[in-house]
Amino acid sequence: MxxxxxxxxxxxxxxxxxxxxxxxxxxxxxxxxxxxxxxxxxxxxxxxxxxxxxxxxxxxxxxxxxxxxxxxxxxxxxxxxxxxxxxxxxxxxxxxxxxxxxxxxxxxxxxxxxxxxxxxxxxxxxxxxxxxxxxxxxxxxxxxxxxxxxxxxxxxxxxxxxxxxxxxxxxxxxxxxxxxxxxxxxxxxxxxxxxxxHNGNIKKFVQYRGREAHAGGKPHEGINALNAALMGLLGIHAQRETFRDEDYIRIHPIIIKGGDAVNIVPSDVRIDMQVRGASFQAILDASRKVDRALEAGAMAIGAEVEITNSPGYMxxxxxxxxxxxxxxxxxxxxxxxxxxxxxxxxxxxxxxxxxxxxxxxxxxxxxxxxxxxxxxxxxxxxxxxxxxxxxxxxxxxxxxxxxxxxxxxxxxxxxxxxxxxxxxxxxxxxxxxx
Ligand SMILES: [Zn+2]
Ligand SMILES: [Zn+2]
CATH class of the missing domain: 3.40.630.10 (Zn peptidases)
Structure with missing residues (x-):
């Protein structure tokens, strides 16, 4: 036929x-x-x-x-x-x-x-x-x-x-x-x-750890993991001008945990994130900049940060x-x-x-x-x-x-x-x- x-x-x-x-x-x-x-x-x-x-x-x-x-x-x-x-x-x-x-x-x-x-x-x-x-x-x-x-x-x-x-x-x-x-x-x-x-990407799971304290009574005794996370995210934004148009870098985090209770200094903040780019090289380059920014946020506040990379898509x-x-x-x-x-x-x-x-x-x-x-x-x-x-x-x-x-x-x-x-x-x- x-x-x-x-x-x-x-x-x-x-x-x-x-x-x-x-x-x-x-x-x-x-x-x-x-x-x-x-x-x-x-x-x-x-x-x-x-x-x-x-x-x-x-x-x-x-x-x-x-x-x-x-x-x-x-x-x-x-x-x-x-x-x-x-x-x-x-x-x-x-x-x-x-x-x-x-x-x-x-x-x-x-x-x-x-x-x-x-x-x-x-x-x-x-x-x-x-x-x-x-x-x-x-x-x-x-x-x-x-x-x-x-x-x-x-x-x-x-x-x-x-x-x-x-x-x-x-x-x-x-x-x-x-x-x-x-x-x-x-x-x-x-x-x-x-x-x-299509772009590929790497996924990042980010966890900031600080120290709990009474948010009204004794915030000076705490380490605010949310502030550390926010500084980390600002650090990422500050690098966007370094990404080349042809690499199609896309970085889009969401905070999936911002703290435990409003009257406790946040000690456990979690971010889910994808770092996308058109090539492996571009993704790796952006990924390193993101890690640097996230670590800088932790350093500024005295918190700790753990970044877990996992396969996104090729x-x-x-x-x-x-x-x-x-x-x-x-x-x-x-x-x-x-x-x-x-x-x-x-x-x-x-x-x-x-x-x-x-x-x-x-x-x-x-x-x-x-x-x-x-x-x-x-x-x-x-x-x-x-x-x-x-x-x-x-x-x-x-x-x-x-x-x-x-x-x-x-x-x-x-x-x-x-x-x-x-x-x-x-x-x-x-x-x-x-
Ligand atoms: Zn689909
Ligand atoms: Zn879809």
Whole structure:
């Protein structure tokens, strides 16, 4: 069968299930869960795999699920990813009142489209025409926003990394994967954006320790850890003019504990922080300046500071031949004017880590409206947000695996990984130790 015919059959099958796909997107949007606790969403994925007769494993990195469909030959293995987690955004209209979780980053669309593609591939039986396997991965915890909860899971040995794709890498779930496809929802002027790069980052957990005293009666006997922290933060701000535009440095701390009681001199102040940049070198340079400033705050007040670095995300790199396939399919369905380039994004994603190991694409598909990571984010075009990506991912998959999987093999050949899995794991150890 020609690739064009296969694409036509796939799109028809996706359209046939469109209402079901949109209902999944809506359902997950209304039931957001936080990283490594996406139990309901995980069960929804498992139920769909079971209904489709797709063999799967669950409980990977706590809530992750991995299903698999075999092709005519297993020349290449392609992962299609969807992220399970929401983030903390309590003002969001669909926020969970208990946890504050909300799908303010639109990951619900990824799961809906991934399952939509699975439905269409099963229904059409197209994989019997293709020289490769498809591995569906529902992956937890892309956002990595709960420093203390992540530390607890790490200490308990339940995870090895704070984000799901990193943990999947460490567990060996990507060892047998050649290429990875995913998308993120967008709300830009172009309906689809392809290619581009992302910042990486290092995470910092900062704890200032001072001495308690009566805040009204005898403050002179205390050591004010909050004042030390504030001086540390001011020191960071004073260095912003030293960051080069091309390095896209972003440093954004939040104080997660400011003291114990208003009438006690604060003795335990905690800060959660990410230091982002476009390259490892830039991140390390900014990270050293941040540490210096934080230490200076402690020194000024006579407090103590402990800085714990941990892996954030690696910068994302693109695989242009793979992105071009996705672009061509987007142009075919939506027209040239609807498709643009992502460019460099100063935000970060753990798709960055994956992109350093295997060819990975992370295009954007619209359908959402309102600022991402805010209570405004909502979906206004469900066909574009949930249904269209299933088609675009599926068409790209057909391109990759048809005709002896020659395009997949060409993408692999053009790609020079920055790391092996072992050198990747070692690199993170080294980066956070500096
Ligand atoms: Zn996201
Ligand atoms: Zn996000």
């Amino acid at each position: 020609s690739p064009e015919k296969m694409k036509e059959l796939l799109c028809k099958a996706v359209d046939k299930r469109a209402e079901e796909i949109k209902a999944i997107g809506r359902d997950i949007f209304a039931h957001p869960e936080l990283g490594y606790r996406e139990h309901r969403t995980s069960e929804l994925v498992q139920k769909n795999f079971a209904n489709l007769g797709i063999p799967y494993r669950a409980g990977i990195s706590i809530t992750g699920v991995r299903g698999e469909l075999k092709g005519r030959a297993s020349s290449v293995r392609v992962a299609v990813l969807g992220e399970l987690d929401g983030l903390i955004c309590p003002q969001h209209p669909y926020a969970d009142p208990n946890t504050g979780a909300a799908h303010a980053c639109g990951h619900n669309a990824q799961i809906a489209a991934m399952l939509g593609l699975a439905m269409a591939l099963v229904e059409t039986g197209l994989l019997s025409e293709l020289n490769g396997d498809v591995v569906f991965m529902a992956v937890p915890a892309e956002e990595a926003i709960e420093a203390e909860y992540e530390r607890k899971l790490l200490e308990e040995g339940k995870i090895k990394f704070a984000t799901g794709k990193q943990d999947f890498i460490a567990l060996g779930e990507f060892d047998d994967i050649d290429l990875a496809l995913m998308f993120h929802s967008g709300g830009d002027e172009k309906k689809v954006k392809v290619g581009g790069t 910068p994302r790199v693109d695989c242009p031949p793979l992105s071009n396939l996705f672009r061509d399919n987007a142009v075919a369905l939506l027209g040239e004017d609807a498709v643009g380039e992502t460019g460099h994004r100063p935000s970060s994603t753990d798709a960055g880590d994956l992109s350093q190991l295997i060819p990975t694409i992370h295009p954007y598909v619209n359908g959402a409206e309102g600022s991402f990571h805010s209570s405004e984010l909502t979906f206004v075009d469900e066909d574009l947000a949930y249904v269209m990506p299933a088609k675009l991912l599926g068409m790209t998959l057909i391109d990759l695996l048809c005709e002896g999987a020659k395009k997949a093999l060409a993408c692999k050949a053009s790609y020079k990984p920055a790391f092996t899995k072992d050198s990747y794991l070692a690199a993170w150890e080294e980066l956070v130790a500096k």
